[in-house]
Amino acid sequence: MTLAKQEKAEHVFGTSTERAVLRYEPEALLGGSVKPMGHHLYLPDTTKPRHLQLKRLILAIRDMKLAATALKSAINLSEKDPVRSALTSAAIVYYARSFASGRNWGSISAKWAKFDSPELTELHSFIERWRNSVVAHNDDELNDVEFIPKGSYMDFTPEGKGKPVRLTIAKHTEMMRAPTFPSKLLEPFMNLGVMQATRMGAAADSERNILFSEFIKPSAKKSP
Numbered sequence: 001m002t003l004a005k006q007e008k009a010e011h012v013f014g015t016s017t018e019r020a021v022l023r024y025e026p027e028a029l030l031g032g033s034v035k036p037m038g039h040h041l042y043l044p045d046t047t048k049p050r051h052l053q054l055k056r057l058i059l060a061i062r063d064m065k066l067a068a069t070a071l072k073s074a075i076n077l078s079e080k081d082p083v084r085s086a087l088t089s090a091a092i093v094y095y096a097r098s099f100a101s102g103r104n105w106g107s108i109s110a111k112w113a114k115f116d117s118p119e120l121t122e123l124h125s126f127i128e129r130w131r132n133s134v135v136a137h138n139d140d141e142l143n144d145v146e147f148i149p150k151g152s153y154m155d156f157t158p159e160g161k162g163k164p165v166r167l168t169i170a171k172h173t174e175m176m177r178a179p180t181f182p183s184k185l186l187e188p189f190m191n192l193g194v195m196q197a198t199r200m201g202a203a204a205d206s207e208r209n210i211l212f213s214e215f216i217k218p219s220a221k222k223s224p
Contacts, residue, residue, distance in 0.1 A: 054207045056108045060098035061200045067094040068193035075186050088181045089135045095193060096131035112200065120195075123188055134179050144177040 070091040077084035098108050115121045133139045152169045 050207075050211065053109060054204065054211060056098070057200055057204050057207070060108045060112070061197050061204060063094040063098050064193045064197035064200065067091040068190050068197065070094065071186055071190035071193065075190065079180065079183055085180070088186070091189065091193070092127055092131045092135050092181070095189075095196075096128050099128065112196065119188075120192060123185065123192055126185070127189065127192075130179075130181065134181075142179050146175045146177075148173050148175060 068091075070087040074084045074087035074091070077087075099113055101107050113124055115124065133142060148169055150169050150171045150173075153166055154169075155164045155166050157164045
């Protein structure tokens with residue numbers, strides 16, 4: 001972390017713990033007085049592609065877990081509940097941003113968008129399209145607003161009743177129409193997030209072992 005970035009971080013984050021995490025101080029990371037036993041905490045060298053890919057992968061694992069967690073809660077809510085929409089949109093952002101070219105670190109390897117199952121491939125593509133068209137942008141073709149002046153009326157039949165009811169609008173208002181993420185895809189989406197986190201986690205473990213072998217050398221044996 002450069003001095004400029006550290007100073008900016010200290011301006012944004014107020015507590016000593018958050019500042020220390022940004023500085024990679026082990027005392028704050030582990031919560032107490034800690035003396036590293038022979039090794040230090042290493043910053044990734046982002047000039048090295050391998051270090052950069054591991055950093056992207058670790059962030060992606062976090063995002064896949066967050067997506068699955070949000071969807072686990074969303075599944076139990078009514079389709080009309082705005083909290084479900086908010087949780088689903090959050091899950092879509094968490095999942096899809098790992099595959100988008102960001103301003104700082106770019107995207108993870110394209111291999112994580114490849115699956116043995118055609119159904120998973122289509123679901124992955126659907127999530128990315130939904131993110132681009134519905135969540136990240138208010139596409140005019142998908143989002144409609146109708147202005148309704150007061151005095152207007154509408155007839156509708158309440159659920160479970162055969163006789164229509166007339167409602168008169170008491171004040172100027174509007175009606176919005178927007179796409180709703182399909183209920184039948186919530187559980188498959190959650191399972192996809194779990195699966196991605198699992199296989200990415202295994203790859204990250206392997207890559208950590210390779211990476212830290214560059215730093216941690218076996219200690220020389222002492223002569224008897």
